[in-house]
Every structure is written in C-alpha cells, then in structure tokens.
Amino acid sequence: MKIGILGGGQLARMMALAGIPLGMEFIFLEPAAEACAAGLGEHLHGDYNDPTLLAELVKRADVVTYEFENVPAATAEFLTSHTLVFPPAEALAVAQDRWIEKNFLNHLAIPTPAYAAVNSLAELTQVMPSFGYPAILKSRTQGYDGKGQSVLHTEHDLANAWQILKGVPAIVEAFIPFEREVSIIAARNRSHEIVFYPLSENHHRKGILRTAQCLPNDSLQAQAEELVSRLLNALDYVGVLALEFFVVNNQLMANEFAPRVHNSGHWSIEGAQISQFENHLRAITDLPLGSTAPVGFSAMINFIGALPDIKQVLTIPNAHLHSYNKKPRKGRKIAHACLRTFTADALQDGIEKLRALADITDKS
C-alpha cells in the first residue's frame, strides 16, 4: 500500500513514521527541496499544481492525502477525478475559507463567534458597530499560526489592520473572552466508523500553539463529540479532523477546524493507545480504527525557533523527543516533546521543565 501525501513537512513525516510499521510506503509531493519527510519515502520535488508530478503521484500512490489544507482547488480537483483522495475535496474547500467555514458550521447549528465577511475598509468600518471592540480581523484564506490576523482595539486600528491584509477578502470576528481553548480530534473511516480522542486543552502565544494537554473525562467531552460528529457526517469525511473551540460559560463555541492531523493531537503518539497519525492512515486505507483511550497522563510542548539541548530534554523523566530535522528559524516549529506520566503531579512537573527549556530557544 503506497500513500501519496501533498506536503512533506513534519505532519507528513509523523504520518510516515506511523504507517511504515503497518507495511505502508510513502511518496510526498512537496515544493521545498529540504522536505523533512523526504527521508521516509520518495520525494516528488515541485509545485502542487505541476501536472507531470500530479500524474506521477496518481500513478504511484494507491490513495492520496495531505498534511495541510491550503491545497490549490485545481490540484484537489485533478486528484479527485483520477484517484482516491481523503479527506474529501469538499472538506478542503470549506476549511480553506474562514467565511465559508463559519457558514458551514452555523448551518449545522455548531455555535461560532459572530462574524461578517468584509471586502474593503469601507465595509469593515460599516460593520464594526455591530461587533464592538475588541474584535479580530483575519484574512479569509491562507492563515495559519496567527498569520494574517490583527486585533482591532479601537476604530483607529481599522485602517492599519486593513492595510496589513493588503486588500485580500477578510472576515471580522467578535472577540471571545474565553475561559480556555480546547480541541477535539476525531477520525472517521471509509466504513463511517467514528472514534474520538479525549479533549486537548491548548495554550497559544502569539498565535502559535505552545502546549497541548490531554483531558481525560472532561465535562465537555460529550458535547464536543456530538458537535464534531455533525461536521464529520455532513462532510462525509474520511480521515482525522481537528475541531478547535473556545470555552465560554462552560459551553463550546467553535473557532475553526483542520481537515488533517493536528498539532493539538501530537500527545496521542505516546498518550493514546493508537495515535492520530495511525488512525488517519487506518481511516483512509479502509482499515478498522484503533482505540483512542488515553495511556497515562500526557501533554505536548512545542519547540519553536530552535531545538533545546537534547540531553536536557531526555533527562526529564518520561519525556519523548520528536525532532523534525528542520533548520532553526524564528517562529518555526522545529520539534516537540511528549510527556506520558503515571501521575497528574508528574505531568505538571514535566510540563514546567519542558516549558522552561522551550523558552530558552524560543525568540518568537
């Protein structure tokens, strides 16, 4: 079984590491010459819309998936009409555009913050009174890790925020004074079987995820499972999907979803019976899904910008290093560590130590 992946970054790398023990082989289509997944399979080096490479991918792979949602529509169309592609193209199309995404969520009665599409500074100025301040202005497409986002504190911020977006179609969203941020990772396979991971509590700084902690038995688990099921079934989804929420008054309000394996589920490599990466591959290859039961207490800490001293990481009891073999660069996700402990206290102790190490090299 050969799996084609659009993208050759760390998510593709971790999919391959999960799939190789199942006997799978991998082929990556990735524009970057130094793709960190490249050593784990074949690297088709070129653009996502290169017709020769796409034809090669279709010919060689039994099924195609992707590690990020910003795949050109024409690419998804070509692949879908020539081979098996999971998740389905509709999930990509919805997730690529924040306005379409929020419309879709609301159509399914999945609550979201108030929002409006804005195509000009005039439109933005016009809608703001109904939102109040603060509010968030985001590009409708291509945003990730907080890129293309501005907080609007007063009406004096509007012109500058609009200029930063360089006139691309945007969305303005009500600012949510959330109690916490959580996400649910779920997998749906080709037989429509669904499994849910325990909720993850996520801590961001400057728009980048820093820490994600597995929350077994959270009181919002059932609510999250019900909401993500609606989304999976409406999209006739196949694969792993992550749905991110704000928690307000102990209720879930959807922020966005990612039609792929997700950074907030990396703890599942050690912290769940079967990881999100293996379950994504099982889902798209028509295999039964594996147990998502938590194993011990677990959390994930991102290393941003550069790798800390490996010896210091590995000295922390029950820390598991996952390096992506990427060159250091400010704000770049270089590696993460998973903690899997036997007590809640040991987990908190490990999180503090790993955060301290992460803070040394993180200049973002």
Added chain:
Amino acid sequence: MKIGILGGGQLARMMALAGIPLGMEFIFLEPAAEACAAGLGEHLHGDYNDPTLLAELVKRADVVTYEFENVPAATAEFLTSHTLVFPPAEALAVAQDRWIEKNFLNHLAIPTPAYAAVNSLAELTQVMPSFGYPAILKSRTQGYDGKGQSVLHTEHDLANAWQILKGVPAIVEAFIPFEREVSIIAARNRSHEIVFYPLSENHHRKGILRTAQCLPNDSLQAQAEELVSRLLNALDYVGVLALEFFVVNNQLMANEFAPRVHNSGHWSIEGAQISQFENHLRAITDLPLGSTAPVGFSAMINFIGALPDIKQVLTIPNAHLHSYNKKPRKGRKIAHACLRTFTADALQDGIEKLRALADITDKS
C-alpha cells in the same frame, strides 16, 4: 548525528524508526539487495568485509553499531580501529562462540548448564557419559533461531547429529528441564549508567521465539539484574544486551546472551516508557538513558512465514502491528504485533487471538 548499522533487517529498521524522532540519520551496510531497513536511510549494498564500503561507513557515520552478532572479526577490528563502535568488539567475540561465551559467563559466576567443547565424533562419544541423555549438540558459531542444533536422545543419535553439523567445532550441553524461559534486556550507556527492563517470559517453538510477555514484579527480577550487571560491567558494555535464562527450581541459569536489541524486548516499543531501540541509541550516542517502566500489560507475538490479514490483526483491541516489509518465506520472521492493555485479562485474551492468527500463516 548519523548512525552506521551493520545489517539492514528488521532490528535495524526498528532502530531507525526509534532514532529518527531523535533527529538521528542512518546508514546501513547490508549484503541483501532488498534490505527492509533501506527505506529509512542510506543503503551501502555489499559484503560486511568489503574494504571500500567499510571505509565509506567510517567516513559517513558518527558511531557504528550492529543488529546481529555474527560480524566477521576482521570487520569489527577494522571499524574499532577507525571509529566509535558500540557494543565493544569483545562482546561480539564472546557472543559469537558458544564455548567462549559459556566460559565467560562461568568465570563471572553466572550459572549455566554443564557443557563441553567437542571437535570430533570421537570426542562427543567420549564426553557423553558425563552428560547423560537427553543433551543438546550445537555448533559453536553461527547458530540462531535453533539452526545448527540437535537433541541427543540416545547414543544412537550421535553419529547423525555430528554429520548434520558437517564437522564444525561444536559444544554439547546438558538438557535443562526448565520450568520457564525468561530474558532480561538491559542498557548501559557511555557514562556507565545502567537500566533494566522487566523480565520477559519467552515461548519458543522449533527454536523460534513465538511469544514474549512482559513480567512486571517477577520474583526473579533482582537476581536477573544482578547477573546481567556483572556481564555488562565485565565487558565494559555500551548499548542494549539481552541475557536469556532457563528457570529451574525458581533459580536462573544463563542460556546465552545477545549483544544487541533482541526479539524478546520488542514489547517495549509500546509496553515500556522508552523502548529498547531508543535506549540502545541513547546508550551509544552518549545520551541519558530513558525509563524502562512498564506501561500497562504487554506482550509480543511473532508472525512467522507470512503476514496474517492486517484487518483481523487491527480489529483486536490494543494490538499494534509492526510489519518488516519482508517477503513471505517459511520460518522467516515477517512481522510482530505488540499488545498493550489496561488489564491482565485483556492481555491474555489478546494473546490468544493473536496466536490464533499467527498459527494460520505459520507453516514452520
């Protein structure tokens, strides 16, 4: 950090899968064209004593290790005099010859079955009265998975058994009516730190390991740790080592040791905090060793000859498949499955189901 490995089979493959998340890269020297580790690093294709390839390995790798002990002495010598090689050449030399190995163990007061070296049928006939029947005749070198071994039931078996060995130097050993077979996996790093895994109880059939089960809190754990420590320190060992025992009258009697990661420790991939593969790599690269604490209840079942239906394997709760991507062949280790369960009952249930699947395809 680039790791050179002599051998490119499943042990090398699993070392690479454990080392890649640590940011390590791999280069394999392996005579077989279809090396199952080859997709995880560079494959130097040729003999273990090819001087050009050995020079290439020395040039490219920061440290060299091996996945099997039958490395030609000249190869080990060349590597040792040109680069860092772990485990040390002496451990190889001792483990390669059953007679030297048993002398070494007895010198350290590690009890073994009675044994004698025999170089001819006449010598064999002469020593047999002091052993009695049954006894085991084994080639001194090159034996694995029960190859090169004959059981001697009566004096009439001697001539035939000797002929099967084709005149190679041999060893005769007293037959041990053991209660069970266990092994201990231990790791010693370059700073002489030592960690021990829980004992594994091993079940063989026709000389091939079929099932290994992790035994947390076994009453013989302390005795095993004491014995393997003597061996590790005497060899100034660096890396993972497996010491196999017969249990007789609830006492340990050493059978043999393997200076490498070992089939009876494969359960540690899911069943221990840090696997034998990762701890071997940490040991040889001067990193701190990781916790060997058991995670749940675990066992490993080998798939011999051919792979069972993957869907059936993955339907068994908490089963983890490890395929080696090797072509089916009678008696060949093709894959294994690890079970990691939350109760002892679930483990026994899973072992029975996996053994039933393994028996379908195993024609050995």
